[in-house]
Amino acid sequence: MAKSTYHHGDLRAALLAVAAEQIAAGGVDSVSLRELARRAGVSHAAPAHHFGDRRGLLTELAVEGFGLLADALAAAPDLRERAIAYVRFALAHPGHFEVMFRRDLLRPDDPRLADARARSGEYLRSGTASPPAALAAWSLVHGFASLWREGALAGSALATDSDPQALARLMVGAIRFE
Amino acid sequence: MAKSTYHHGDLRAALLAVAAEQIAAGGVDSVSLRELARRAGVSHAAPAHHFGDRRGLLTELAVEGFGLLADALAAAPDLRERAIAYVRFALAHPGHFEVMFRRDLLRPDDPRLADARARSGEYLRSGTASPPAALAAWSLVHGFASLWREGALAGSALATDSDPQALARLMVGAIRFE
DNA sequence: CCCAGAATCTTGACAGCGACAAGATAGCTC
DNA sequence: GAGCTATCTTGTCGCTGTCAAGATTCTGGG
Numbered sequence: 422m423a424k425s426t427y428h429h430g431d432l433r434a435a436l437l438a439v440a441a442e443q444i445a446a447g448g449v450d451s452v453s454l455r456e457l458a459r460r461a462g463v464s465h466a467a468p469a470h471h472f473g474d475r476r477g478l479l480t481e482l483a484v485e486g487f488g489l490l491a492d493a494l495a496a497a498p499d500l501r502e503r504a505i506a507y508v509r510f511a512l513a514h515p516g517h518f519e520v521m522f523r524r525d526l527l528r529p530d531d532p533r534l535a536d537a538r539a540r541s542g543e544y545l546r547s548g549t550a551s552p553p554a555a556l557a558a559w560s561l562v563h564g565f566a567s568l569w570r571e572g573a574l575a576g577s578a579l580a581t582d583s584d585p586q587a588l589a590r591l592m593v594g595a596i597r598f599e
Numbered sequence: 600m601a602k603s604t605y606h607h608g609d610l611r612a613a614l615l616a617v618a619a620e621q622i623a624a625g626g627v628d629s630v631s632l633r634e635l636a637r638r639a640g641v642s643h644a645a646p647a648h649h650f651g652d653r654r655g656l657l658t659e660l661a662v663e664g665f666g667l668l669a670d671a672l673a674a675a676p677d678l679r680e681r682a683i684a685y686v687r688f689a690l691a692h693p694g695h696f697e698v699m700f701r702r703d704l705l706r707p708d709d710p711r712l713a714d715a716r717a718r719s720g721e722y723l724r725s726g727t728a729s730p731p732a733a734l735a736a737w738s739l740v741h742g743f744a745s746l747w748r749e750g751a752l753a754g755s756a757l758a759t760d761s762d763p764q765a766l767a768r769l770m771v772g773a774i775r776f777e
Numbered sequence: 778c779c780c781a782g783a784a785t786c787t788t789g790a791c792a793g794c795g796a797c798a799a800g801a802t803a804g805c806t807c
Numbered sequence: 808g809a810g811c812t813a814t815c816t817t818g819t820c821g822c823t824g825t826c827a828a829g830a831t832t833c834t835g836g837g
Binding site for chain 2: 447448450451522523524525526538539542546551552553554556557559560561562563564565567568571572573574576577579588591592593594595596597598599
Binding site: 432463464465466467470471 | 813814815816817818
């Protein structure tokens with residue numbers, strides 16, 4: 422759209438969007454380059470030109486994700502809201518989130534990935550009393566988001582009647598960092 | 600071994616063991632039924648007889664995993680030690696852990712899986728002041744184990760010089776449940 | 778002892794996948 | 808408009824999961 426159309430439109434962005442959608446719907450294992458190509462209306466080998474291989478595409482998605490996460494964290498005023506923002510990001514962008522922490526699916530030494538990761542990492546560490554507290558805060562929200570996303574909390578007495586946002590606030594309110 | 604040997608030894612257990620090993624080494628995506636069969640010295644279709652399909656095998660691994668986790672949690676005297684035991688389990692049995700919370704890879708309504716999950720869930724919820732505190736504790740250790748396993752903590756100033764056990768203790772010590 | 782029947786494993790086949798190579802087509806630059 | 812590059816297509820290969828059909832071994836009752 423923005424970059425105008427080459428052969429068949431902005432294929433690169435289209436593939437990323439469809440991929441995120443597909444991961445959110447069926448998990449990352451349900452993503453096949455050939456199916457993405459089909460959905461975008463191009464031939465089965467077209468994605469390779471933009472991303473090299475499957476890792477390349479998922480790495481690009483992870484870079485996007487860390488950028489979005491950093492923005493979300495930057496907009497939060499304090500530690501508590503930053504924690505909630507982390508959860509909100511994971512739930513709002515499940516397709517990105519699912520890939521960001523799956524190193525086995527990514528190009529491990531992509532510099533753009535390292536940069537994006539570092540940038541969001543700064544926000545994660547800011548505003549806590551101590552390094553262990555920062556680690557605890559990150560682990561807490563990351564664990565919650567992962568468990569919720571996997572449906573592991575479905576059996577819990579709490580999980581049924583609350584939306585995840587409210588549940589996350591409740592959880593964060595149940596602990597104190599010191 | 601225990602069940603004696605049929606055609607070619609105790610294939611079922613052998614496949615599960617090799618699978619756990621392979622997941623720990625190269626991630627769950629690196630597991631192929633054909634390669635497992637090769638490593639066990641049987642034909643490519645032999646695993647299907649014991650597990651049906653790939654989901655069946657991974658589901659069995661998850662059932663095993665939840666059993667091991669429940670045992671580990673049961674042996675811990677108090678909440679704090681239970682938290683550490685959770686982390687220790689995840690690090691000691693990465694092949695099992697990686698599969699247990701990946702619902703997309705498992706048979707979603709396997710009754711044995713549901714049972715095993717419920718059994719370990721009981722221990723997770725026991726000994727905490729309130730349901731939100733239990734959720735926080737679980738999220739905390741689950742997040743930490745996930746992040747550590749993915750190498751996401753490698754950049755942290757803390758992570759370099761400590762072993763994960765000690766780091767987990769440090770982290771758990773940095774918060775208070777109320 | 779042996780022989781049905783079941784459990785276990787093998788062989789063979791098929792479609793879908795990621796990756797690579799080689800060629801076609803469209804857009805850009807000078 | 809000629810060359811050049813980016814973009815996409817076509818064709819192929821080996822690998823995978825899954826299914827079907829057959830072979831082999833174990834087991835239990837006469």
